Each structure stands twice: as structure tokens, then as C-alpha cells.
Amino acid sequence: MKVKTSAVKTLLEVRDLEVSFQGVKTVTALSGVSFSIGESETLALVGETGCGKSVVAHVIMRLLPPESRVKGTVELGGKTLLELSEKEMAKIRGREIAIIFQNPSLALNPVYSIGHQLAEPLRVHRKEGKKEALLKAVSTLKNMGFANVGECINYYPSWCSGGMNQRFLIAASTVLSPLLLIADEPSKGLDRKCVAELEVELKKLKVERKTALLLISHDLGFVRRLADRIAVMYAGEIVEISDSSSLFESPLHPYTRGLLNSLPEKGFIPIPGFSPPLSSPPSGCKFHPRCPFREKRCTEKHPELKEIGRMSVRCFLCP
């Protein structure tokens, strides 16, 4: 099902994405996921660990393990990503779509200096020489506001804090000015100060470079200030998409309401029950065992994503 954005041109379109993993039991990680991101728009994908948000990022970048089976379409500016050959996909990775993962210290190679790793995308994709690439890396860092850039270039990842490494990673990923940046749980494991710095960095990307952003996180609070629209995921499905102010003021889906209640500002009220195992999801609405408003039809039929104005909800109780 297509979700309408406003008059902005669509950059990334995901339709009816279904991903399953073969193994002892077949696990359906994603079912019927559809969303779109406009140019320069920031979409946040929010949900608990295990709901499948990282799988979405991996599908778009085509980084899934061999046991995966994918159905659906992913289009970037008209190109169908899932049907490209590996060679063509490798050209797109880094240049048109970039991705940063959680735990920046692990994503950076410990034996190469920061300067070397920043210059690498330039050398590989644009085939620039070592010196020019390094100079460009220096100027990128300067633009990001690092004070002593000359020293930073020669630092190794293990010498710097997690927050600094995350910023270096963002610099390395955006040095080629990609159209879309996917950030997979960038704030996990960082303390408040680093998270604040990260927010500033991502905001700069949004405003100055006009990069579209797919922000994946479990933390609604972090996402609040950055996202234009928020999609809430539960057990492999999207249960609500809305623009960020409406989501926080009047959340529609009971799960979204529960997530907002567990925020510190609302008193850390937990959602009762546990998220269901992906190998044996509950019948009907996947959230019904934990929903305080459930009715009989919620246990029997599976709700579809309904559009209500500019928002979409997957719930029988939402008019």
C-alpha cells in the first residue's frame, strides 16, 4: 500500500517488503512493510529490539545473509535495488546510499588511521589519488567543526571516545554526499553528551547538505527532534506512520501510546507482557496479547494499514 507524502519528490520507496530467514524454523522477520522517504526528508523507524527495523536497513543495502528470502520492491530514484547485480549495487553503496551502524568503535578499522578511513570512499568510488583524497577528508572534518584537524587525521579509532568515532563515521559516510543516509541505532551505548553531539551532527546534515535520513532507533525521545515523520514498527510490521508532532501529541496505536508512556517524562510506565517471538506470532493483531483495549475481533482478524488523512494506523479500534 502506498503511503502518500506531501508534495516532496519521493527518493526511496519500499513496497510490500517481506523478508524471511530459512533455518530450523522459517522466521518471518518483516511482513508487508511499505513506506517512502522524500528528498531531504527524515523518516524515523522506531521499535523495540527484535522488531525488524535493522532488517529493513539491511534489505535496502542488500547486506542480508544467504539464508534470507526477500519479496517486494525497493526503489531508489526509480532504480529497483533488489534486482541489481552485486557489482551495480556496490557502486550505489557509499555513493548514493550510506549507512552507519551502532557501536562506532567496531565499525572503524583499528589498524588504520582516521584520515585513511575517511579518504577511503573517495579513493574507491571516485578513484582519486591518495593526497587529494586526504586533503578532502581534512576539509570535511574542518566543516564538521573539529578543532585540531591536523592532529585528528592521524588519530586511531581506539584513541577516541565513542561519540567522536560516531562523528568520524558520519563524516566518512557522507564525504561523497549520498542522497540517503541510513543510521542504524546510532545513539545506542552513547551517553547524553555524545547523543546531543550526534543530534547536532545529523541536523547539520539535514539542513546544510539536504541529505534524506532514515533514522532507526528504539528511543522515541532521541528521534523526536530530528524526524519529520515517524514509523512505528512492532513484530515485523509497521503499525503507525505519522508526522512527528502528531505522533507525540495524539498517538493512535495502543503500542505507540505504550512506548510514549515508558519515556522518562511520562514516568517510565512499562508495557505489560513481552514482544512475541518472530517464529510463532500471535493470531490476528500481533499486539493483542499486550493491548489494554483488545476486543474479540483483534484475536481473530489481522488489521490492515489504514490511511487517515496524512497518518496511517494498523488497528481496528482507530477510526
Place this chain on the structure above:
Amino acid sequence: MSLRAASLSKSYGTGLLSSGKCIFRRISLEISPGKTFGLMGPSGEGKSTLGRVIAGLEKPTAGTVYYKGSPLSGMKKTDYTAFRRRVQIMFQDPADAFNPAKKIGYSVSEVLTLLRVPKIKQASKTEEMLISTGLPEEVLSRYPSQLSGGQLQRLALGRILLLDPEYIVLDEPTSALDVSVQARILHMLKIVQAERNIGYLLISHDKAVIRFMSDSYGELENGQLKIID
């Protein structure tokens, strides 16, 4: 009857040639039974080290930790055994709290054997623990790598509670967890505290968590503790 730290200082690398790096200097604080003392401060400032010193896992360079009035260094063997049992610590990384090579059931029964619980009673005690932490029985036959962070953290707490502690040092218990799981763990901690009158030393960089849980708290900055409230 409290756990008290008096003028604790800790430095690394002191020797003939250098004065070493001072982590913290002359810290004094007190944890009362049934109450929570929050320790705040940015990462890497030494809060975890202070937690470990108070839990008796590391020795301070200067100062003493008092348990029930007697100092830790030079305690008699029987007193020390009691201290070792009654003061526990819960770590930040839930996956690290259990031996990856052992099944959960085995890790739990190990503790029960240490406590000299007869084999017949071990099954019922394990069941009690599972009920109080809200976990299904099949986690016992799983390896730590097969469980989620929230489940492991609850199991870690359950295992600590088997020892019937009086004080628990909580070292960033929810930093590695999702926001929604964090809410559940914090609630569980509060319920357990009310039921068993346990004193907590809560270490966190998150102000909101500290404010929610603590009766009084302090901020560790530049090696000095500023007590607020």
C-alpha cells in the same frame, strides 16, 4: 546498619616515578537499607570504579568501607563471608553477566549449590525466582547468547536475589537496554526494593533514571563528589 564509604580515594599507577592517575579523591557516602543513593556523572569518570570499591571487588588506595560498623580491610573471615553474600553488584552489559559456555539453568543451580541449598529444594527455589522475574521456564535450557538483553538483565537480578542481599550496587543497569525494556527493569527494581528492604547504589549517566529511582544522589566530577539533595 548501613554500608558506608569514608574518605575513599583511588589512583592507578602510583609508584616511585609518577604520582599516577587519580580516579577519585576522598569520597564519602552512605547507603541505607531500603533507600537508593544515585551516583551521577559523565562516562569514564570513575563511577564504576567507585561502585566496585564499595562492593569490595577492588581495594581503595586510601579510605575505608564500613559494613555494619566494621571496616572491610582486616575483617574476620566470618564477617567477610557475610559481607560477601549481602553486598552484590549488577553490571551494565547483560550479555556479560552469564558465562557464555554455560546454560542458564546451570548458572543458577551453581549459585544454589554454593548456598548449600539441598538438591530437592533447588527446583522450587528456581521456580520462585522465575516467577518473581516474570520469565518462562524454558530460559533455563538456553544459552545466554539466545536470550535478549532485557531477559538477561532480569535473570541477573533474579540470580542476585537468590543470595538474599542487603545492598546491591547497580552499575548502569539499563544503559544497554531499549527504552521500553528500561521501564520494566526499573519497575522491577523498585518492587524488589520495597519487598526486601534492599539498599541500592545506583550508578547512571542518565539524570532522568537517577531522579526516578533515588532518594538522594550525588554527582562525581573531577574526582570529587557533590551531594545534591
Place this chain on the structure above:
Amino acid sequence: MKEACAERGPEKQLIQLETPGLSLPRERSFRSFQKQENFLGKFNQGGILLLAFFLFMALFPSLLAPYAPDERFIPYEAPSREHILGTNDIGNDILSELVYGARISMTVGFAAALISTLIGTILGLCAGYFRGALDELLMGFTDVVLIIPKIPLIIVLGAFLRPSIWVLIPVLGFMSWESTARVTRSKTLQLREAGYVKSALCMGFSPSHIMVSDIFPNIVHILLPKFMLATASAMISEASLSFLGLSDISMKSWGSMLSFAFFRGGFIREMWWWYLPPGICITLCVMAIALIGFGLETKGEKYAGEGADKA
């Protein structure tokens, strides 16, 4: 309610070389480059088969050897239908000698390796766990032992004690535990910082319990390959010493066969059927053990990659 462990699959960052799959039009699957893994696997399997053969030779020699090793026939005979590898200077059938020799060579190899691995593990565990003065003492002791030259020591001992494998095995065992000790110590140092070790300390478990129950199971995957390689090295040392004549005369190993072949005129008379087979057997057996050790090492790396590094 179960949390499916497959859930964790997609969360890991796997970057593999992919070739587009060739299945149904709408469903896509991507294969990955797994050839490298199978390559190693074949060598590993070869090693196991070869070693199994030698073990069989050692355990049931009477099934393979045509005669008893001390039965005498016409000496210095060339290979013929009755004696496939001919006979040696006393008249024993060389093939039977070869088969029975497997027992001696492999016993010395495995026994010496067992002693060396045991000592190395215990010392390494204690040094790594307790640190401080004990660590310094043990590592200093290890350094001293490293300096002592093995073979000259055995030669000297051979002058005073009657050469027998019961002297050979302890000496070989006691002289080769240094690297095991160092590896065990460094892994213990790393593991003792893990959360579960600190938790165990906090709960009041004794140091010996922690070392045996918590730390040891997580280093076994390193010790197994080291044990295999120590066996291989002990077998070669034993062969060298036997060649020098420091072995037990009553128990003929492959090395002794080589020694007799050399000293009793086998080389001069170009009796290749006497000196080649034992040499080939030693080579093949050592190679089989080394392959298995190598295979275990790489498998161990894959398994340990996730656990201990997250400390």
C-alpha cells in the same frame, strides 16, 4: 514464550560477497562465497582419516602386521611376497616392526603432550588469575625453562639413567609447556575481567571454582589445538632422540627403526625399504595431527569471536 535465536541473525552486521540468486522471479535469495570454508574442511577431514588409520595401527597391530615383530627370519632380505618390506639386520619383518612401532611413537607423543598441556594450563591459569607476585614468579620460572635446551639435557640424562620411555616422556613433557602457559595466561587475564567472573567473585565463589568452572571452559578451544601440535612436536623429538640412540631398546619406535637402519648398514646397502617407511610414517602422522590442530584452531576462532571479546 520463546525469543527465536534467528532473530539475532539479521541484527549482526554480515558483509559477504554475494552473487544474485537464481530462484523464482519474485522471491530472491543471495548466495555467499563459502568456498573458502569447505577448502579447509577437506584438509581437516583428511587429517582425521589419516590419524584414525594410525591409531588403528597402534591399537590393533596384530590385525595389520603379518608376523610378530620379534620373529626372526633370514636377515637383510629384499621385499618379497612373504616380507613386503623385507627384513632387518636381525631378521625381523620390517612391516611388522613398522606396525608395532606406531604404538610406541604415538604413546610417547600423546603422553608427553598431555603432561606438557596440563602443566602449562595449570600454571597459566594461576598466573593469569592471581597476578601479582605469583604471576611474576611463575612467568620467571617459565622463562628459565625456556632457556634449557631439551635434547642436550636428555643426552646428559641418558648418560646417567638407563634410557627408557618412562624417562623420555616426563622429560619431553616437562620441557615444552612454556607456550601453552603463556597463551593460557594471556587468555585468563582477558577473561577474568568479564562480567560473569566478577559476578562470581562477588557472589562468593572460591578462586579455584571460578578458574575451573568459569574460565577453563572458555579456553578449551585454544588448548585442544595446542595439545595436538604438542603431540606432533613430541613425536618428532622422540624420533630424533631415538635416532641418536637414546631410546628404549626393548620398545622399538619408528625413530629407533631409522637408527638401526642407519647404524646397522641399511643406508650403505641402499635398503630403501628399511629406512623410508618409518620416515614416511613419522611425516604422515605428524602431518595428520598438525592438520587437525590447524582445523581446530580456525574453528575455535570462529566460535570464540563473539563471546570473550565482548568483555
